[in-house]
Amino acid sequence: MAGLVCLARQGAEKFADAIAIEGPQGSLSFSQLDSRVGELTTRLIRQGVEQGSHLAAVGPTSLELVLLQLACIRLGAVFAPLSPRFPDSQLMQLLNQIDARFLWHHQGVSLGGLTSLSLEEGLPPNDGNPLSRSQPVSLILTSGSSGHPKAAMHSLGNHLASAAGSLAQIPLAPGDRWLASLPMFHIGGLALMFRCLDAGATLVLPRHKELLHNLRETRVSHLSLVATQLGWLLDAKDSAALMAPLKLVLLGGGPIPQALLTRLSHHPIRALTSYGMTEMASQITTGPANDQGLSGTLLPGRELRIHQGIIEVRGETRFLGYYQEGSLNQPFDDQGWFHTKDRGEWHGESLKVLGRADNMFISGGENVQPEEIEAALKQHPQIDDAVVLPVPDDTFGLLPVAVIRGNAQLPDQEEMDRFLAPKLARFKRPRRYLTWPKEYVQQGLKVSRQGLSAALGERLKLD
Incomplete structure (x- = not known):
């Protein structure tokens, strides 16, 4: 051009x-x-x-x-x-x-x-x-859920369209300051660089590994977080001072626990949530933060449809393909759609992501989606995070067990059954609740289901 x-x-x-x-x-x-x-x-x-x-x-x-x-x-x-x-x-x-x-x-x-x-x-x-716009400019590794990370290749046009679409929902201008709290080897961190530079805003580079140390040393107006990081920020003794300069927080990583949203509501900060992926150069949808799993409306430059329950995407931000030793594999159908393996549904114009198709398991002949149960659990005011794992059972094959953490006394089985009764069918309600294991050390921003399961060991088994 x-x-x-x-x-x-x-x-x-x-x-x-x-x-x-x-x-x-x-x-x-x-x-x-x-x-x-x-x-x-x-x-x-x-x-x-x-x-x-x-x-x-x-x-x-x-x-x-x-x-x-x-x-x-x-x-x-x-x-x-x-x-x-x-x-x-x-x-x-x-x-x-x-x-x-x-x-x-x-x-x-x-x-x-x-x-x-x-x-x-x-x-x-x-x-x-x-x-x-068509020139390849980056290779970003996916999270490697298949066991080995893939290298997604993006064009300059992909990144520019990603920034333009994001700015339609999140206006930025000179004087705005966004902390680069996500690493540049993740698509969210690289996209943030394009977004700030395109709008004339300041990209604030971290001085420390710890988020709170960075916020104590510099004032920022915009911040990208996952729920775990938001919890750290709200729990800090100087939380009010750290949050005072903030105008907006962009929350990712799935439904935000009601307990965190309630605490965040006491601060005059605009809170948004989003659905995105490496293959679409970061954000796809964005909207007001909520505990219902709604990920907002479609941003400009993106297209999204739900085919047989699976989210499919294409548009100006769609990557060029996966690069592997000189070859570019383009995993698109004849119409250019990329099949995400994420299950989803529309709620009006807002997208609800139901979870990964490959996380689903069968319990007593019924399909169980862990992320659906986790979203319901996070609506409880005492739960800050929840992960549901399938555990072998002689009668049902697999049964859901919940691993939960929070700041207050966690609810017992009977209370949780009453809380979930109007939200989930009986077969989806966890048969056991375990507290978050101290042995589990989180690597990166996402909780590893395999790592959490390994940390729990024998405690995960049903009686």
Whole structure:
């Protein structure tokens, strides 16, 4: 598309002295960011990076990752951020999977024969190649529910459409400040960068690993959270001071417990929830936060239909396909629909996600969807989180057992049966309730059903 420029150059032209990035290394205006991206583009060219190159970057969210993504866009290269939590052996497998020719490592480590790139400053800026919306610019790993993560390839147009659609529901402007609380190796973190730069808002880079430490050191107006993080924020002794600057929180990860929403309602903060995925460049629907599992209305640039109970998506934000050692697998039907494996239904114009089709199990001949039960449990005022697991039973095959946690005295079986009676059929009500195991250590933002089950061990079995 003629006249298409990268977000750093666009920001320099539209917002000039407004602050684009703030972090441990100080602040950069949009004009300064444009200059830094130009310098890095020159540096990468001198180290052999060219159009079509795949550049992997290992490290937490940082200014370096932002600059690398923007420089790759200018060059026509493909940026692949990888989690530093992966062991070296797995990182080397992933580098082969994505055909990485170049590597930047936050610790300067060399992996798989790739020398970590130098990002020194002080070179003349380079404007790069003419840009196209169709050019591939990123490879983001999926969560790997199938046992091995897949690398989803996105075009520049995918990311720009994602940002534009999000801004239709969440207006941003210079002066707004969004904390990059989601890592850039997750689609939500990368999408946030595009969203802020497109609108002239400030992307606030984390100074610490812990969310609350970051909020204590800098004021932000916008924040992305999952329910667990919201609980941490509300439980903090200085919660009122931490939340005072906030205008909006975007909540993900499924239904939000009623107990958390009630506590959040005491603060003058707009709370939204969303449904999104890597394959659609982040957000698909967005709407007011609720405990009913409603994920809001469809954002511009996306299409969604429910076919035989399964959510299918396509549109301007739909990814190019899964990249694997030189091949691009495009798992779309003849009309371009991507089958998500998420079950869903419409409630008016709002989407309700019922859960993963592959989480469903059969109990006494009846289909049981764990996420439906979890959404009902989270409506109880004393429950902050709940996970339902299938447990073997000689009579029914499998029965649902709930693992719950909360701040107050948790309800007993009899009370929960009364609470759930008007919400769930008898066969869906948990046959046992277990408190959250102290042994379980959550890795990342999502609770692992397998990890939780392993931590419970013999306690999970029915009497």
